Amino acid sequence: MQLVVARIGRAHGIKGEVTVEVRTDEPELRLGPGAVLTTDPASAGPLTIETGRVHSGRLLLRFEGVSDRTGAEALRNTLLIAEIDPEELPEGEDEYYDHQLIDLDVVTADGTEVGRITEISHLPTQDLFIVERPDGSEVMIPFVEEIVAEIDLEEQKAVITPPPGLIDDRAEIASSRDDVSGQDES
CATH class of the missing domain: 2.30.30.240 (PRC-barrel domain)
Known part of the structure; x- marks a missing residue:
């Protein structure tokens, strides 16, 4: 099953970082370094997260192969999609995907x-x-x-x-x- 976990916003700085609008309750699980995500539009990905950090309350991500502002800006408005097992359940009781x-x-x-x-x-x-x-x-x-x-x-x-x-x-x-x-x- 596919789950939209984030939408890429504008480029941040000149080294390829992007702001991200998080659309998952588990960003640390879905948007951590090494995560491979498919994209919509599909032509933008798949993307592998290289680094992530929080800056001024906003999540910033850098993807493998994207090392400058031009590459980051080209990803703007791309949806990030994670593959998850439909039987997977959240850890906490009374929590739902x-x-x-x-x-x-x-x-x-x-x-x-x-x-x-x-x-x-x-x-x-x-x-x-x-x-x-x-x-x-x-x-x-x-x-x-x-x-x-x-x-x-x-x-x-x-x-x-x-x-x-x-x-x-x-x-x-x-x-x-x-x-x-x-x-x-x-």
Whole structure:
């Protein structure tokens, strides 16, 4: 199975280093020296990581065979893809790889269908499930213990206990506001 683990940003300095937008929870495992990654577009790789370091909160990588700014700049916006065993599990309990969560059905604790996870967005403060609803709209659900009550990989579902307003239809919210404002008029 292939997993996008990073996107190459701009060149850094003149010795072939690039900034990297990390898209994995395990950069030390996936983006360490010696790692061989395929690329999208495929014409850029495969790339072997020669060195890596953190500078001003950003991961910088240098690849074998890329020794100057011109070579580094040519890699800009390239996706780095790692091959992983689909049976591989994270070390910690209650930790999941993105590929395990994509396509899970999302339901509330009372069994109400919310939708299907189509993407995981990794933000600095928390991760978000991007959930496609049955009507084609999307809702973002914070992947936090207070909201995501259970992940059941066998049943292929995520059970959530959303706070009011998180997944409510806008039409329902608007109609409840109309009901309240209509009561004030009488």
